Amino acid sequence: MTGAGEAGELDDVQSSVPRQPPSGQEALRPDDDARLSAELAAVVAGARRRAVRDGDRQTDTAHLLHTLLESDPEVRAVFDGPRIARLLGYLVQRSIGYGLRWQGAVEDSGALPVVTEAGGLSPAAAAALEHACERAARRGDDLARGMDLLAGIVADPRARGVEVLTGAAIDARELAARLDNDAKECPGEYATDGGPVR
Template sequence: MTRAGGTDEVEDVRPRIPRQSAVDHGPNHVEIEGRLTDELASVVAGARRRALRDGDRQIDTAHLLHTLLESDPEVRAVFDGPQVARLLGYLVQRSIGYGLRWQIGIEDAGAVPGVPGTPGWSPVAARAMTQAYDRAVRRGEWLAHGIDLLAVLVGAAGSRAVEVLGNVGVEAGVVARRIARTGEGYVVDGDGGR
């Protein structure tokens, strides 16, 4: 408490923590996190916590995939039951095994050279968040869902999420076709859902 002019005032001593956004600020910038369902916003928060806990400098597509699988039943339904167990088992090992080599690098598959990145996000993960929102808009919705993000992640060739899928024997193309066949209006661009 501070005494000023004979009245008691309470100082706000909480630390100021800048909020990370998933996309660069531009003239028509809208924070990506404002364009997500509550469930997908929770996925982003979980991926951020996971990155910090694992000692990673950035949220990457594997963090997003891991948190999606843990928290979104609609995403899990796209996979066979044993695939979910294998994926989660593999992803849990990230901080003690294969992921250690990722801590020294940045996930930048397909990144545009010279374009500034988004603080706290790998270029691929930031682009995936934007594309998930774009998919929702094309469907006539104004909020992105977990299945939108999954559809983008499985289409991100060379990403860590696709690498994880391949390492446990899950074909990204098969997942994309399953999403296209859900009949929920979540359409995956590409090979027609065979």
């Protein structure tokens, strides 16, 4: 039987050992990341709720794109009226249509270890958020924003968000190049003179 003194010593030892998250786990919970703006953290949280509601195992780039389009006017302004309507139409039908084939598979960008824990971010979604944070840092901003996440989503040609864009007749490569060019031309702010994607 362990005495009270020994139990206290054991507690002290355990509390002094830092707890390490499982491999890849930190990248799967970036809505707590101090590098995200409050608005972008809300987008990630909303995408998680959407994934749970849809019965999907993980939050993927299509969930992030859907929530981003609904909540960020700057991101919506990138697309013209008919395309945004078509995009949202595709995304709304996810749980009853094309998205059903994704439910049994992990969206893997190849950039991060595949973690199959239900409720986490897919590796591609985690990579898109990391890309967003890096893009913000390059322009000298401490916080990643919606346009940064859009750039992160379209940077991976295998992302489900890119598949959705392609289905709505939007060239994701052209959009990625434009966002990259805007970031280079206006490092301290987003370019707004390019007009919507046609």
